[in-house]
Amino acid sequence: MTQPLLTLKDLSIAYRVGDQDTIAVEGASFDVQPGSIVGLVGESGCGKTTLARSLTRVLAGNARIAGGEAIFDGRDIMALSERAMNGLRWREIAFIPQSAMNSLDPVYTVGTQLAEVLIRRGGLGRTAARTRAEELFEWVGIETNRLGDYPHQFSGGMRQRVAIALALALDPKLIIADEPVTALDVIVQRQILDQLRELKERLGISVILVTHDISVVAYVCDRVVVMYAGRVVETGPMAATLTAPAHPYTMGLRNAFPDLASAAGELTPIEGAPPDLASPPPGCRFAPRCPFAEARCRTDVPGLDVYDGDHLAACHRIPEAETLRARAVVSETWEAPA
Amino acid sequence: MSESVTSKHRPSGLFARLRRRFGSIRLPLHDPLAVIGLCIYVFFILMAVFAPLIAPHDPNEILFTSEFALAADLTPGTDGYILGTTTLGRDIFSQIVWGARSALLIGLTAAFVVALIGSVVGIVAGYFGGWADTVLMRLADVAFGIPFLPFVIVLAAFLEPSIWNVVIAMALVLWRDTGRVIRSQTLTLRNRAYVEAARVAGSSDLKIILRHIAPNVLPLSFLYGSIAIGWAILTEASISFLGFGDPDSISWGYMLQDAFASQALSKGSYYWFVPPGFLIILIVSAGFFISRGYEQILFPKLDR
């Protein structure tokens, strides 16, 4: 196995609200290999964006890195000086935000915004920047004559492509894409996802893809990281994790997901709602909704353990995973949590 | 858990219902500045209410010294006049105290009128749209073209000089700001899903306005109302200064005018023209402070 591009070790991030800390990400650990796409999935509010943003070290004013490290290319992002970090930003780690509309400055043309990055961060001259901008637009499939247009003149899908072009501008090693397709129609979504795959395959760029849609993960990702209420509950190769999940949450997620490819079956919800991160339950945070929860689940925090090779899960009942999986496909199992 | 148990929990009665519906009309107590503003108001309201008790003299009474000469231009403290007397021999302190009455009277009625007219116009225009909107907004455009202070001057000139001119002028012109803002607020509210839901649920327009729109618009009305207090008082002062004021009612603006007309500045009678100016600033700022409190209720993202 090659050296990972990025290694997260026990990363925790806290928000301060009033005089209380909310741990939005707690002890997150996973690797990102060069030239791979890692899917980060989880329910709303589980800390995906927080985690993703922490890798650029641009967090909300009340956020704090509460511990852990993120080794990127041999350097710990969390420990770098602001100056060094700024050198890293965009040149090595770029970001595609969830809503490209709001992330483009409405008063400058997209061309100007591309040029800004190319000139100010990439050190290009004006003409070089222009050529590069046209190249990037061609790459993402927008006519170059639209460089002079303002963001609001583009459709949602095109803006998302502009954001990709921006992210590519300085040939970064890692692109973090925070729900880049959530707001888009399936057709546009497919086109954007295809583009991300192309990034990886043609340019060898690694991508962390934040999403809540496991079918998106299934379509593009090599690996998947499943988060629940601020913790990583499962991580592994995409195919293995989706076909043979080791964590009950991942199992439940699969049940709840409609599937056009197979016969129209029942959908099964996971009863209950994710916990409030300001006062999470002790033990396994999924325990209150888990049909397989035992007494220890409500007291002891399960660590991330190997299930199979580089497929890990944070569940006390990993050894029984296969049995649980079998029970999990029956929808009655999920009706009344134990 | 049975139904009866929950019914007990539920605060019933009209008051409670109103409170729940119109919970938005809370005072902005979370903001220290707004609290200061409210305290200033309480202070002035007390002063206005108890003016006859606090003020040692009739503010209009011409006073004489013991030697039967006019008690004019006395410095503070002389003969027991706390803030001294005016050139005409009137007690400045008493005028200050009574001035709180006109200030509050003008300020609060102007605020009420502006907020009321503005809200009604804004809600009607925003909610019903169509020609009502067109007509009202064209009217607002016209009102926006009217320079306010000159308008008050003109009004003051062809009505009797009276403190109500300011209120009337504000009613005629200044509803425009409130009206426009409330209209746009209503426009967004009208398209809120829950308002449309109420429509689908069969609620009448009036009911929707009263139950769903008005409570959300009220803080805005209050915001503009509290700003209007300031405008009204300032305008009254300017009008007085220019000589179009009401000579019969003692207001701080009138006092300033009196002081300037009597060359208080050249005489160095700071005790005469500083206090009313200071009080005007105080009460107008208080309105602004409170309005900021409402702004924070309305647009909480502004701070923190």
Added chain:
Amino acid sequence: MFRLMPGSPLAAYIDPNFTPEQQAELMARFGLDQPLWRQYLIYLGNLLQGDLGESFFYRQPVAERVLALLPNTLILTFSSLILAYVFGVLAGAYLAWKRGSVVEQICVPLVLTTRAMPEFWLGMLLLAVFSFGMGWFPAGGTRPPGAEYDSLWALYSSADFWWHMTLPVMTLAIYSQGLPLLLMRSNMMDVMREDFVTMARIKGLSTFSVVIRHAARNALLPVMTSFAIAVGYQIQGNVVVETVFSWPGLGRELVRAVSTADYPLAQGAFLMIAVVVILMNLVADLLYAALDPRVTHE
């Protein structure tokens, strides 16, 4: 509507020595013997032809007088507003940057307070301190006594003029800076929260780029629009300040015309101020359209 003002328009002017015939002749000359609605129709008719009528007092065409005074009012208005806006925008951006700090907590109420000051009171205080007291600035007018200038332009470009304008401009500017300041501050705070500003930081752009190129540039848009509207408000402040500082402007003339029941002149001055206000509101709309690509390219 002006004709509804009480008091005889010729009061200050009809000498009690006049015979009734002389009075009648005068009334007829100004059309005051006509029924009100007729007078008004005539006025409107003339107005459409660009004729504002003749002042009762000056016996001069109103348009001539009003136009002669307009430049003085405009230059006072714009100088003070520009000063107020430059200061307000910078200070507002600074306070937004410093939000939560002690500076900010002191400055915001202070700024609110400046808006709560009666302008004439402030003007009189400045006059007392800087003119009568220190003698740094002249007490009124636009020029030293007897100074002559070939043109308005020569006057406006003279140092003396600006020296005379300092105090009135300061008075108006102190009152006006609050609006742009508070607006800029809250816009900045809003914009700083926008995704594109966060993105600018993620892009590793310099703080200067983030704050000025992106945040301030966007926050400035509504402030610029408010400038045009503030002109409308400012011209009102002029009414008072022109009186305090003996400034030969439109506002002062209006006050005088109203108090002497010189309807045509009052009407003309009011109209002229209204025209400026309306023009400025129009400019505000156009400016916004011009500055905000979202509107321009819709």
Added chain:
Amino acid sequence: MKDGHDQGPPLVRLDAAELHFPVGGVVAQLQGRATVVKAVDGVTFELRRGESVGLLGESGCGKTSTGRMLVRLDKATGGRVEFDGEDVSGLTGDALKRFRSRVQLIFQNPFEALNPRFTIRDVLAEPLENARIPRAEHEERILRAMALVKLGDAGQFMDRYPHQLSGGQLQRIVMARALILEPEFVVADEPVSMLDVSVRAGVLNVFRDVRAQQGITAIYISHDLALVRYVCERTIVMYLGRIVEDGPTEDIVANPLHPYTQALVAAVPVPHPDQSHAPLPIGRGAPDPRNPPSGCTFRDRCPRAFDRCAVEAPGPTHVQNRIVHCHLHEPKT
């Protein structure tokens, strides 16, 4: 009652219904650039009693607009919208009140569809008040409606405010409000798109069950074919304000006829590791509702467009049990 829909007159009928919005501000008007957006542009279909139909299409194609016309939140600017034989646009007074109690809408975003100042009880009582249901019956009917949407422990929620409930619970309340007057026809506009995957299924199940139990006629609006398939036996696909295909859902999934439907079906990702990564049979352009192409509005993205598509808008063609609007499927003449 499988496929045993009432064979009588349709409950809902749209006949060339149009909803056009004027757009462009003052500036645009001055420059003569102001136009209309044809959000719905000549849509015709019928719903029989008890039928459940999915309305599918990409963002901005006019799904919501169609739904709003059906419940008369907007009045059709052309064509006819009929409910139970009556023209919906013409309803006023008592007739409108009656209509309001028979037709309901379930909103997309449960977080916005409830007045934050109202308790759940207030929310649910509002339709009852409007329908002049005696106050004494309110409690019981509210509890019944909440039971219907599987909020069994109703008492716990009654006096809470919306922000104290989770998204899934809120969406059920929204549903309960729509169902409390026992309507005959319900329009559900993307009722689960704002919800987390894990709770979505629950809400969908409730919707499906209630509909079946109460024999409610329903339109389910979505851009997600997988979801539509889960709740609707018939699907109508829209593109730029027009219908492109209308037929049984399973048939459409298995064998889409219109090129757009084909692309749509192919684009839906599935939660399986192995799936086709074949390029989509569709151009990259995005539709502009203000300025749609002439003839067939899909032609600029259609891989199989030919000359005729530019000149003539395709009319409805019946292919087996389906209706397709495409020149490719017109009988050769």
Added chain:
Amino acid sequence: DEIRTINLVTRPQAAQPAEFQFTQLIAQEWRRLGLDVNVEVMPWEQMIQAIWFSRDDWDTTAWQMVGRPERSDPDEIVYNLFHSTTAEQGFNFIGYNNPEYDALVEQQRVTLDPDERREIVRAAQAMLAEDQPNMMLAHPQSTYAFNTSVWNPDTVVDQSGIGIRNTWSYLQMEPLGDVTDIILNSSDNVTAINPLYISGGTDSWITELVYDRLMRIGPDGLPQPWAAESYEWIDDTTIRVTLREGMTWHDGMPVTPEDVAFSFEAAGSGEAPMYGPFVGSIADITIDGMDITFSLTEPSAPFLTASLSKINLIPMHIWEPVIAEQLTLDTNAESFQEEVPIGSGPYRFGSWTLNEEVVLEANAEHWAAPKADRWILRIVPNVEAALGMLRSGEINFLSDFPGDPTVVVAAADEDPNLTAVSTVDIGFRYVAFNHRRPPFNDPAFRRALSASVDRRLIVGAAFRGFAVPSNSVVSPALGFWHNEATVEGMEAGIELAQQMLEDAGYMVVDGRLHYPEGVSETLGE
């Protein structure tokens, strides 16, 4: 019957601080007599409408007669203000009607011998003191100031009844140092510089300097020849005036007797309605060499003052075409504003900046050429600023100060370079009673109200000591005509007033004053 609520009208404080003040004081005293007094404040324009043009509708009002130079002759006051023929439309707006008095003032008008005339005028004053048609209050002292380091104090002329702000000062003031411009202030705008338009007080300061007149009122208050070399009464109705030799207009043309005759004809042409009344008594004008002879319709003792000292001499070559043109227009000569006004006076027009300043330049060719170089009038509406400007040297002659005179005097005391001069005015302040409305038709009632306030209190309180108590319309400044006895005989006080009312049959019931037995209120609601 109870006496109805009495209205007392006054002008706003901002406009007339002293007047506002004394009405408050008087109202307070009248209330002590048991009257219900309502003080009504209205601006001048409104007041003139409510009083002058609606003569039946008011009770009492504060009023003022200003001291114009032509009022140095008592005729305008004693005749116009009280003669019964002017009660309908003219000056006698109070409706005073006393045939005895009418006879007296008619007599003085045609009595050309000054001493004889003086006795009649004094008798008239005594009659007024007895009748108390008005509540006379005071002759204010006009207070002006100037900078003694700029102007030689000895050359500043204090004109009787007018003060130091007068043409004689402007001609004679001698600069002491580098500053040679008279820089003075006015709180009012200059409305027009037109010799045929009586436009406003301030404007006349300018016309008096730019234009010559045949006669001028001298520092002593009596008319003296100016552009006239001399004058001579030929008979009761004929006067011959000899024009000074060698005068020129500012444009270089000579001043001719034809110009003079034209000036009087223009004033009477109908195109200068405001000057019309001042030439109304002229029947005919004839020219013989440098002599101009005026024939009058009736004997007129005040002719020297009211006409010869009033009419501006204007160049025929400029104004004849103007008048001719105006005859064809629906405007009149008052609307005509010369680009550069041309007169023959001691100052020539320099420049005029709208609402800001007027500059006049010394006419060195004039026989009475001024010592100063320029005369610069600054318009300063803010009274407080005017004084500040005097102190800072921005102006060197404070020629207008509507505010509190004590402030000026205090400033002068403080600053050795400033001198303030107060002069008793010809004009006066009073409260007018409407004789048409009971109870003001009762002289006893008027006397009592008038006696209720000690004038010294009013002088002290309202005028801050800068006025002299008055009981006569003829100012002590006109020493020749003034009847001191009327003032000295005056007694006042609230007790006295109460006694007078009681004696006349009025009574106080429940604190309210009632008419005497048998008299009923006809005007109450």
